[in-house]
Amino acid sequence: MTLYDEEFSARRRLTLRGHASAPGGTRTAQPVHATHAVRSEQDLLSVRHAVRAATVEAGFALVDQTRIVTAASELARNAYVHGGGGSLTIEVLGHGPRRGVRLTVRDQGPGIPDVDKALTDGWTTGSGLGHGLGGARRLMHEFTIDTAVDRGTTVTAIRWNDR
Amino acid sequence: MNGPRPSAVPILRLGDVLVTGLLNELDDTSALAFTDELTERIAAEGARGVLIDISRLEIIDSFVARTLTELTTMARLLGARVLVAGMRPAVAITLVELGLELKGVETALNAEQGMSALGWSQVHQPPGGVPYDALR
Ligand SMILES: Nc1ncnc2c1ncn2[C@@H]1O[C@H](COP(=O)(O)OP(=O)(O)OP(=O)(O)O)[C@@H](O)[C@H]1O
Numbered sequence: 001m002t003l004y005d006e007e008f009s010a011r012r013r014l015t016l017r018g019h020a021s022a023p024g025g026t027r028t029a030q031p032v033h034a035t036h037a038v039r040s041e042q043d044l045l046s047v048r049h050a051v052r053a054a055t056v057e058a059g060f061a062l063v064d065q066t067r068i069v070t071a072a073s074e075l076a077r078n079a080y081v082h083g084g085g086g087s088l089t090i091e092v093l094g095h096g097p098r099r100g101v102r103l104t105v106r107d108q109g110p111g112i113p114d115v116d117k118a119l120t121d122g123w124t125t126g127s128g129l130g131h132g133l134g135g136a137r138r139l140m141h142e143f144t145i146d147t148a149v150d151r152g153t154t155v156t157a158i159r160w161n162d163r
Numbered sequence: 164m165n166g167p168r169p170s171a172v173p174i175l176r177l178g179d180v181l182v183t184g185l186l187n188e189l190d191d192t193s194a195l196a197f198t199d200e201l202t203e204r205i206a207a208e209g210a211r212g213v214l215i216d217i218s219r220l221e222i223i224d225s226f227v228a229r230t231l232t233e234l235t236t237m238a239r240l241l242g243a244r245v246l247v248a249g250m251r252p253a254v255a256i257t258l259v260e261l262g263l264e265l266k267g268v269e270t271a272l273n274a275e276q277g278m279s280a281l282g283w284s285q286v287h288q289p290p291g292g293v294p295y296d297a298l299r
Pocket residue numbers: 074078079082083107109110111112118119123124125126127128129130131132133134153225226
């Protein structure tokens with residue numbers, strides 16, 4: 001599974017190493033990197049607040065904040081409804097002017113047997129509109145689904161502030 | 164259960180129009196309860212119009228979109244016209260990208276225009292003016 005392009009991996013290493021002393025003497029604000037449970041309806045609401053805070057921290061403008069929070073809401077709901085609950089990890093990537101937010105939503109549910117179908121607008125195995133997964137992909141710049149039947153699903157999605 | 168329940172969404176009545184609004188902190192169970200309550204009130208009170216103010220909603224995901232669409236359909240079956248008012252521009256942009264157009268849901272730029280579109284004219288505008296579609 002190839003999640004990241006090379007440029008991105010390099011940046012990620014930088015981000016991880018740069019935590020304690022970000023170059024450029026930035027303030028001592030802790031970089032956002034937190035995992036939240038997605039096991040209840042209340043969690044679906046709290047996760048949105050956490051993602052919103054990360055997008056603000058990363059300096060996204062309002063429309064982008066809204067895109068990212070909406071994508072997070074769709075993915076978290078899928079993990080809760082279809083995956084039987086899971087978790088959402090939020091990371092702020094990069095430093096300086098180029099920043100991103102990465103969402104990683106995991107569950108140990110039934111997995112998605114046919115990812116292409118699941119991404120198709122209007123396709124649902126439940127009572128939803130079937131727009132959540134494909135819609136979340138459109139709202140983000142990078143989008144990867146790693147899924148195995150009976151093992152679970154991990155969706156990773158990134159949006160950058162400069163595209 | 165999980166923290167405090169949000170208080171029930173208030174539904175006010177102004178003539179034959181029911182006025183209500185959605186809040187960010189509405190969980191799924193409360194959203195469904197709200198749909199039930201609103202539908203019952205439409206029938207019980209013979210409402211001809213429903214104004215749903217969504218100006219406080221910071222996001223609309225596919226669940227909320229479905230709730231609004233279903234509400235509109237149920238209200239129509241009961242003879243009432245629903246107007247969804249006050250969608251934030253960032254929400255409208257995101258909804259379009261999600262591929263959710265809220266088909267069949269009438270919209271107004273704000274609550275005042277929504278009320279006037281429902282024939283509730285307080286000011287000089289004629290009743291039944293064309294609702295402004297915030298998405299286009
Ligand atoms: N985490 C998951 N685990 C298992 N199956 C999933 C998961 N996420 C999505 N799916 C499958 O993919 C389908 C499409 O998902 P999508 O989010 O697009 O629509 P939906 O959840 O059914 O409806 P909604 O429009 O309300 O989101 C789902 O119906 C489900 O079968």
